[in-house]
Amino acid sequence: MAQYVSRLDGTFQALTDPTRRAVLGRLGSGPASVGELAAPFDMALPSFMKHIRYLEKTGWIRTRKTGRVRTCTLEKKSFGVIETWLGEQRNIWAGRTDRLEHFVTVTNDKETSE
């Protein structure tokens, strides 16, 4: 399966989980450590860390370890990836089907903004 996975797959997949969406929400008001982010959740640390790693892997956050504390920062440009996709859909509705082939051929990766 999955020989090639579009950027969009992971970008959306990251948003399917309420824990991860909540983390993004929290990070919207500024960077935080893993411990701070995990505090509100009734979840074991290793489980929570999987979400952090997933958000990092899919480009939604950046993390950096200083001492024993890992600090997470929101990558706002990921929101742009979604907005681009939304815009393309609306273009189709508007009759500008110039990009339709990309959707049909499954590989829509050109939204890799920046």
Add this chain to the structure above:
Amino acid sequence: MAQYVSRLDGTFQALTDPTRRAVLGRLGSGPASVGELAAPFDMALPSFMKHIRYLEKTGWIRTRKTGRVRTCTLEKKSFGVIETWLGEQRNIWAGRTDRLEHFVTVTNDKETSE
């Protein structure tokens, strides 16, 4: 696990699959039958139908069977769900944690569905 699943979970989950995104793209230019939608994909019908059912379950499309043909229609309002979420995130960045109040700009595009 998952005793209560947010609407957003499914809304985003539907978009994680390239086949489903392609179907939404195609439906953006008008309703189509399952057969028409399935044609571009090298996939068995039952597999494809799962995607259709999933899109229906998560509110992205509506379907109706007439004779032996099932016709699918895009539910454009689902895009609004995502835009609302995006708007909420941006509000957080801006320091306004009052949710939902700031309904996003693009609402004037979604006339055709309900």
Add this chain to the structure above:
DNA sequence: TACATACTGAGCCATATGGCTAAGTTACCG
């Protein structure tokens, strides 16, 4: 040095996802 803090790694488990085939069912056509 001893101990606590903050992750991290390994591995287990149940369920979900996304594909398949084989065998229906239900129209429509001649």
Add this chain to the structure above:
DNA sequence: CGGTAACTTAGCCATATGGCTCAGTATGTA
């Protein structure tokens, strides 16, 4: 009535996801 077309149902299968525990490792603190 017989056959074909357009789904549909019912399984099976491999991998992914999202949780857990238990046992590290690396830092900061007294």
